[in-house]
Amino acid sequence: MYSPTILIEAMINGLLTGAIYALIALGLTLVYGVLHIINFAHGAILASAMFAVWGLNMLGGIDPYLSILVLAPLFFGLGYGVQRLIIGPAAKGDDGNILLITLGLSIFIENALLASFGSDTRSINSDFSFSIVEAGPFLISSPRLVGFAGSLVVTAVLWFIMSRTDAGKAIRAVAKEKLGASLMGIDVGHVYALTFGLGCAALAVAAGLLMPTFYVNPRVGGAFVNIAFTIVVLGGMGSIPGAMIGGLLIGVVESLSGLLLGESLGQIGIFVIFILVLLLKPTGLFGAKA
Numbered sequence: 432m433y434s435p436t437i438l439i440e441a442m443i444n445g446l447l448t449g450a451i452y453a454l455i456a457l458g459l460t461l462v463y464g465v466l467h468i469i470n471f472a473h474g475a476i477l478a479s480a481m482f483a484v485w486g487l488n489m490l491g492g493i494d495p496y497l498s499i500l501v502l503a504p505l506f507f508g509l510g511y512g513v514q515r516l517i518i519g520p521a522a523k524g525d526d527g528n529i530l531l532i533t534l535g536l537s538i539f540i541e542n543a544l545l546a547s548f549g550s551d552t553r554s555i556n557s558d559f560s561f562s563i564v565e566a567g568p569f570l571i572s573s574p575r576l577v578g579f580a581g582s583l584v585v586t587a588v589l590w591f592i593m594s595r596t597d598a599g600k601a602i603r604a605v606a607k608e609k610l611g612a613s614l615m616g617i618d619v620g621h622v623y624a625l626t627f628g629l630g631c632a633a634l635a636v637a638a639g640l641l642m643p644t645f646y647v648n649p650r651v652g653g654a655f656v657n658i659a660f661t662i663v664v665l666g667g668m669g670s671i672p673g674a675m676i677g678g679l680l681i682g683v684v685e686s687l688s689g690l691l692l693g694e695s696l697g698q699i700g701i702f703v704i705f706i707l708v709l710l711l712k713p714t715g716l717f718g719a720k721a
Contacts, residue, residue, distance in 0.1 A: 450680055457586065518532050
């Protein structure tokens, strides 16, 4: 039996971790909501962003959080360019081709990282990585608190872009009816690239928030994408609020499962949730039927 203090602390830590999971899932659900495909390169792009954060810290001594200011616009531009110049022209309007192209990109990026950095695991060492905040009887990791706050800010910014700006209206129009949006004069190719760029920018922010307490190697993105895909299914494919709420729920489930079953079995709860959602509510918490 565990004391209520330990259980509550595990839930708090789960919420803080889940917020960063949600940020990773946001890019995945955003791309699916507009392009209606799963981006298989999502994990590899996350790994490359984490290596970029590590590299800026090692070479220039740049704090991981400050690196977000550089890497978020950089990865937005890279994502825009990859979609506009590679994925779009090569896909030729076929969603099946897009899946194969993103899978190919994933393999290319992972092997490029492996050739550049080797298979060694790398991390950033700083005093802040081990900083703790005392909140009554609870001990909370300071980097996780920063990650939680950063994830909420990015989610709010994305929600504002999607609901209050002309670009967001164009994205929602293309997601709803591509042909109709095109007939109204919206550049569908630009919207696709804009969406892909926003998804990559979200990954760059997630990388900056993760690196103070996590490690990176060329294949680290795969573990996060497995969790992110579960969050997207739980929250509803294409739903930004669903991704955030789903991420928080998954974070709590993982934390409690790890506490009760052991750290090595902590992700069992995530896959149980995934199976139950597919069986009982395939559209997710906030998803709509096709």
